[in-house]
Amino acid sequence: MKRSKRIFLKVFGATTLAGGTAAWRLFGAAPAHAQAATGTPFEVVHSDAEWHKMLTDAQYNVLREEGTERPYSSPLNSEHRAGIFACAGCRLDLFSSKTKYDSHTGWPSFWKPLDGAVATQTDTSFGMARNEVHCRRCGGHLGHVFDDGPPPTGLRYCMNGLAMTFTPKAV
Numbered sequence: 001m002k003r004s005k006r007i008f009l010k011v012f013g014a015t016t017l018a019g020g021t022a023a024w025r026l027f028g029a030a031p032a033h034a035q036a037a038t039g040t041p042f043e044v045v046h047s048d049a050e051w052h053k054m055l056t057d058a059q060y061n062v063l064r065e066e067g068t069e070r071p072y073s074s075p076l077n078s079e080h081r082a083g084i085f086a087c088a089g090c091r092l093d094l095f096s097s098k099t100k101y102d103s104h105t106g107w108p109s110f111w112k113p114l115d116g117a118v119a120t121q122t123d124t125s126f127g128m129a130r131n132e133v134h135c136r137r138c139g140g141h142l143g144h145v146f147d148d149g150p151p152p153t154g155l156r157y158c159m160n161g162l163a164m165t166f167t168p169k170a171v
Helices: 002-026 048-054 057-065
Strands: 083-087 093-096 118-123 130-135 141-146 156-159 164-168
Touching: 048 057, 057 141, 093 156, 118 141
Parallel strands: none
Antiparallel strands: 083 093, 083 164, 118 130, 130 141, 141 156
């Protein structure tokens, strides 16, 4: 009984989040991808037309429109080889496989990004405050960071697999 309740809550939460994201975009909320929270331009900047050519529709939705992929839909969630997870928008290395763990949330999760790879800002959508994580080089939305992760940081970087690529290599 407990397992089916947990699955129901995960599916219900993801469905609610996806519907809320669609409504949020429909009513005109738009991410500011031209500059970092510091007000300085990102190193990698493209027009919307260029981003559309570079990314799949699903990647564009996540990286440029702050969408969220369905839980358990990304092959990267099950990726267990040694390697590097990079931004699908600009190819900046973001996370080492050494910091990846199974959070049982349905999204690839990490307890620490690579130094200088990501930036965070407060996301107040859906009536709550969360810490949004984005690529520090192109501003692409990656996911959110929560304080319920494992040691040694206690953080859970809950990332969208569509926002990343994986390259197997010794790390």
